[in-house]
Amino acid sequence: MSPFIGELLGTMILILFGAGVVAGVVLRGTKAENSGWIVITVAWGLGVTMGVYAVGSISDAHLNPAVTIGFALIGDFPWSEVPGYVSAQVTGAFIGASLIWLQYYPHFKKTEDEGAKLGVFATSPAIRHSPSNFFSEVLGTFVLVLGLLFIGANEFTEGLNPLIVGALIIAIGLSLGGTTGYAINPARDLGPRLAHFFWPIANKGSSDWAYAWIPIAGPVIGGGLGALFYSAAFEGVIYSALWLFIIFFAVVQGLTIVLERRKNISEEFKEDVIHRRKVDA
Structure with a gap:
């Protein structure tokens, strides 16, 4: 088997477990309905392990x-x-999410909440605030890549490494995942979001492409910072890319803050105009 097929199958398995548990928890009429965040985080961790x-x-x-x-x-x-690896990962995630749609087909029909349906496929913030949402994805993926490198630097009994990696995913989900649903993986979000967009899911609503850049850009920047920080702090090798990623993070974070303030000012202005019209009437 080629590495391309390996990454495709591995990511497909990850999404089968991950999107599958979300579907079981949030869709109507499943035996796992409303079983909660703990169930979701544990299954995602085990999905990565498998x-x-x-x-x-x-x-x-x-x-x-x-x-x-x-x-x-x-x-x-x-x-x-x-x-090649990135394309395999996105493709595998798309296939895995498509299979979950087929698995839970009647439950998608029974569920009225469009947000819950999208949540099976892609992440969304608990509170929509771009600066915080972007920072959450950067930090979560920083911890992920840093943790993977920590794990790789230690020796475990043969065969235990995947379990330790799964435990890391569970810990990130429990500790940092409550803000955005912890994509911490561009393929995990983009591939299933594309599946949500393309397939005729019953009354599915919007695929929320306005938010989709955050679970792509945030993890790429956070993962790069995590790897470069590990190299500098623990191996004493400082790559010039470290400074580029720090600058890139600062620029994007700054832009999200500026845009969020403009959005708030615009909303306040609209509310003020509506209020004045009501008073005048």
């Missing part, structure tokens, strides 16, 4: 463009293979 077990010996089981890019930035992965 994906790593499945293809770790074939492709090293990145299953995440942020991981692939982060490793490439510090010389642990060849840049020439990055496009």
Whole structure:
């Protein structure tokens, strides 16, 4: 099996478990309905574990463009293979999400909440605030890639590494995931969001493309910072890309703050105009 197929299958397995548990919890009429956040985070962690077990010996089981890019930035992965890995990860995520749609087909029909349906496929913020949402995805993926490198620096009994990686995902979900649903993986969000967009899901509503840039840009920047920080702090190798990523993060974070303030001013102005019209009437 080629590494491309390995990454595709591994990411598909990850999404089968991850999107599957969300569907079970949020869709109407399932036996797992309303079983809660703990159930979701544990299943996502186990999904990563199973994906790593499945293809770790074939492709090293990145299953995440942020991981692939982060490793490439510090010389642990060849840049020439990055496009192939990323395309395999997005494709695998799309296939996995499509299978979940078929698995829960009658439950999508029974569910009226459009947000719940989108939540099976893609992430969305608990409170929509672009500066905070972007920061959450950066921090979560920073911790993910840093944690993966910590795990790789230690020796475990053969076969335990995937379990430790799964535990890391559960910990991130429980500690940092409540704000945005912790995409921490551009493929995990983009592939299923595309599935939501393309397939004729009953009364599905919007795919929320206005938000979609955050679970892509945030993890890429956070993963790059995590890998570059690890190299500088723990290996003593400082890449020039570290400063570029710090600047990039600061610029994007600053833009989100400015745009959010403009949005708030615009909304306040509209509310003021409506209030004056009511008073005048």
